[in-house]
Structure formats: C-alpha cells, structure tokens
Amino acid sequence: MTHKRVTMSTAAKYLAVLRFSMTMARYERAELYGRVAFFVVILGVFSSLWRVVAEAGMPLAAEPRTLVWYLAITEWILLSAPPIYIEIQEAIRRGDVVYRLGRPVSYALSEFASGLGLLLARAPVLGVTAFVCASIFTRWLPPYRALLLLVPFGLAAAALITALYLVMGLLAFWLQDVSPVFWVWQKLLFVLGGLMLPLEIYPDFVRRVAAFTPFPVVLAEPASFVLRSHVEAPVLLLHLGVWSCLIALTACWMFRRAALGLSVNGG
C-alpha cells in the first residue's frame, strides 16, 4: 500500500512537470506557428514535386499522393518532438544542473516529462496542419484504419525521438557542446529514417544499415501505414518497445555516471 502511494506520488510529480510544460507551451506559441508555416511550405513544395514526378510517368515505389501523406507524417512526428537537448546542454554549460540535482525529482526524468508536455501541446496543432494540408494538396484520404493507427504510433515515435534528444543532451556532461552529435544524428535520420523518401527508394545497402538503427522505427515505419494496404502494427509495436527499453537503459546509465562524476569531482 505504502509502496503504491509512493509510486503514485512520484508519477504525480512528473505529471505536474508535464502539465506545467504544456501550459507554458500554450502561451509561447511563436515557435509553434513557425513550425506550422514551415510544415505548410514543405508539404506544398513536395506535393508539386510528386505531381511533376507523376507527369514524368516514371515508376516509383508508391503513388504521388501517398508520398505526400508519407512526408506529412514523418514531418509531423519530427516537428512534434521538442529538441530538449538544447535546454539540457545549456543547463550543464551554465552549471544550473548542479542545483537541480538536489531536488526531489530526477533531473533526467523531469526534463523528459517537460519534453513530453511540449510534445503534447505541439502534436495536435501540427497533426491538424498535416491532415488539412495533405488532404487539400492530394484531394485524397488514406484508409481510416491507417489514420487511426497513425495517431498512437506517431505520438509514441515522437516520444522516442524526445528520449533520443534526452540522451543527446546528457552527452553534454562529457562533451559540453553536443551540436556536432546533433548534426550527425540529423543526417542519419534524414537518410536512414526515410524522412523525405520511403526507404524502399534507397539502394539496398542503405536499407540493410537502417535496419540496425532506431531511425526507421521513429519515422519510416509509422509513416508506412499510408503506403501499404496491410499494416504490420504488432511488428512496429515490438520495435518501438525494444528501442524504448534500450534508450531508457542508456539514458539511466548515462545520467547515473554523470551524477556520480559531479558528486565525486564537483560541478
């Protein structure tokens, strides 16, 4: 009973962080509107591109309209995930992290909860933008079953990207500036994640390498719901579960090492 109460109060603390972050995001909308504008432009450009590709009459792995929806989904997932590594890196560089370590909440978990709050504030707005723009540009809607599956899997994928940002941010304990890590990560996500093109369009070796990374799990696999008639939701669920565990373990291990280092050597 006591253990249950403690667990509940721990969850309540992170839930409070999440709700606070969501409330803050509602008041600071400039960045969100910027993301929406970028989203509309990029979908407009790509719907024109796929139309021209279709006019060229050359075979691609999928129809142009499904490729616009594919991009709408990958961008929705990516733009919904807040880049929390920047805030973590700055806190570590300024030294603010030292007084936050003493609080009765885990620094890493509270940053993740805060990131999830931002994600939950952004995802609905960006999701509506994706849906409206993609349906206007293509004049087509994917099967309802695919759309229904996309919402939970897309949110889970965006949460996993947020967790990856957390790991990246924690690297600042050792590297101070994690921008080069982000740049490499961004490029890998672009190609191995299939951000703009489904992986089927890339050469064989790219697909083989991608299978050993979390990148397709967070972008290409959820977005592929609109490309295929048969949806392999259990497989994606398994992949998301495996990678979530691996990333959570990595984040825990890194944070413990960093906190131990700070306790022994000072901030």
Add this chain to the structure above:
Amino acid sequence: MFRFIRALTTMNLKANLALRGAFALQVLFMVLNNFTFFVFWWALMRRVPVLNGWRLEDVELLFGIVAAAFGLTVGLAGGVRHLGRFIDEGQLDTLLTQPKTVLVHALGLRSQPSGFGDLLSGVVLIGWSGRLSWHTLPLVAAAVGASALVLIASGIVFFSLAFWLGRVETVARQLWEMLITFSLYPEPLFGGAVRLVLFTLLPAGFVGYVPVHLVRAPSWAEGVALAAAAGAYLTVAIVTFDRGLGRYSSGSRFTTFG
C-alpha cells in the same frame, strides 16, 4: 566604403580562423549536411532522370549556386540574420556613434564559419554539374554574387520589419527560410500565383532560377535582368533600413561589439 568592407571581412575571417578546430568542424559538418540533403535528389533522379526538362546536373547547379550564395551571405554578412534582434533589443546603439554606415557594419557583425562549408559544397556541386570551367568561371561567380546580393537584400527587408513591428524575429526568420527552401527546388514545380510571389515578395526566382538560367544558357538579356533585379532589391533594402533607422529608439545599452 570598400576599404571598410574589406577591413570588416578580413577581421571576420581572422576571428573565425582564431579557433581553427571549431572552424574546421563547422565547415566539415556543413559540407556533410548539404551532401546528405542532396542524397534525396540522387535517390530520386536515379529513378526519374528528367523532371520537366530538369536533369540531375541542373539540380546540382541550382543547389550549388544557392548553397554558395548562402555561404557568402552568412560567411561575410552574417549579421543580416540577427538584424531583427539588434533592432528590437536596441543593440544598434554602439554602431550609431561610429563614423561608418550602420547597415554595413551591422551586416558584418556575425560571420558564421559554417557559411564557408556552404560555399565549399556549393562550388563542389557546381563542379559536378559540369558547368564549372575556366571559361565559365566569371559567369558562375557573377551568378553566385547576384544571388547572394538578392539574399542579403531580402534578409535586410525581412528583419528590418522589427523597426515597425517590434519582436518579429520568428516571422522574419520563417520568411528567410521559406525563401531558401523555395530557391532549392526546380523552377517547374511552381506555377500560377506561387510563381508570381517567387519573383516578387519572396524572390527565390532571382536567388536560384535566373542565376541557373544564366549559367546554363548565357545571354545578355538574362544577365542584365539579374543585375537589375539584384540592384533593385538592394535599393529597396537600403531605403527600408534607412527609413526604419529613423524610427529606431535606443536600448540604452552599455556593450561592446566584436
């Protein structure tokens, strides 16, 4: 004026090169960044070799010219992307007391080392397009220069909106990024009203498409049109900034620029 610009450029270069490791890393990662983005075009045009008359070489030329122009802009006039904040936060105070043109000084304040990575990848892509030779070098350089001038002029106009509207950093940055985004995709993708916008309010046509036309099929008419457009946009930018400067209110800041 030209001596001042030269001195500012030299100072920026020296400042960037002072941290050689960081400079090299930023250049390298920007080159990687641009080539990774280009993987999209290689993958697509392996399957679709011609898009409304545009081949891979043409896309390489377009991407190369825009990347090189963007590199020149942020490498030599990096302050353009910070003008909105300078204006809104009253950071122009220090420049107003100096005997040199405020706009030129403000533009030269924030040189980005990554711009040299853009410039380098741009030159490589132009080279791959097969349009770079000793014979075409002056034309390519003129096209890149004109494209950079239009980019700088557009940036000055977008970020100078802060003189009238206050905190417009996000909006101005979005306009600037939209201009670059549209410039990077082949011209035949856009028609109708969008095309009109791309040759007026958001001059992607003069940043990418017209310079590409000029290099692909050189003609006096196209050259004069591009030079006139660059001159016109620059004039509008200078007039806008000067008008805005008349409305500028001090931030009463005590600070130094370096």
